[in-house]
Amino acid sequence: MQLSSKNTHKYPIIGSEESNKIEIGKEWVYSGNTRGQSHDIKALIYLESHQCLISGGVSTDLCIYSLEKYGKLQDSFKLKRSNKKFLHIPPFELKNQVEICTDLAPEDENKKASGWVNEGIMILVLRKTFSIELWMYEQRKQPVFLLEFEK
Amino acid sequence: MRIIDLESFSELKRLPPTDSKCLSVCSSSSEKNTIYAGYSDGTIRKFLDGGVSKRLTYIFQHKDSAIWVLKEIDGFLVSGDSNGDVIIWDKMNGNAVKVFSDFKGDVLTLAVNNDQKTIYASGVDSRVIAYKGKFNFKFDCLFDLLIILF
16 A cells, blocks of 8 residues: 655645646535436446436436536426436337327228228338338238328 | 557557456546556556556555546546445545545446536446535635735
8 A cells, every 4th residue: 555645735735736737625525316227327428418417237228317507416306397307218119110000991890900901001100210100001012101200 | 458559459558467457447638648547456556658657545444445437537536446435536646535435335437527527426326426526715725826816
């Protein structure tokens, strides 16, 4: 164990060479805490452009912490209902990627109830990360692209 | 520890092996060709131009800790260890400026915000704790400052 014996003062003298590098009288204080994830956090990144923190770890989902002014963590007591403290991004899509829009299919009550229309036209909804696509599918024919909605 | 050139992927330097494991590495933005490394024996070592120039060790009950993470903020060095402590080091003289013992498990990761001078720490505890740098002028320092200004 070894410690330098050059300078053991907490605050360096003003005007000295060291004072140019270290801010004088700077104290570090506890600012706040929050728990966004249930298990170990192994990576934490501060995103300057969005003023937020992103964490990832054992629970496999990403958690985005929105920060207050001056980089402070959001206080749960002062939080408004409209503001979200965290945003969780799951590792995989929880909703179905493809859905059949039965409302636009031919009006056959029996076939509607079965969930699959053997004959006629079906409208397929394809969910992508940043857009939703609509495709028209007719049996024994190539699917036709109809529309794309961007998020 | 090896230093590798990112353009050619060739090995530039190989630092001498040590008895303990190197767990974290941090390059200094203010000091040229300087690397700080945290080891499994609780020491933080400074490497200057490929050689060991200085060894900073926190002497209080941290013999069995492992330095999981190291970061540099605003002229200070911040470490997170297996005792759950976040320690802010004065790089100039190797003193521990502040020790925070808020975590109940290992501190595995740190993020720093240089603009707002804030440190975010997290780890096994699954909490994210923020520490903030605050100006706290003492009267003797303020008096010295006034002498310099006028």
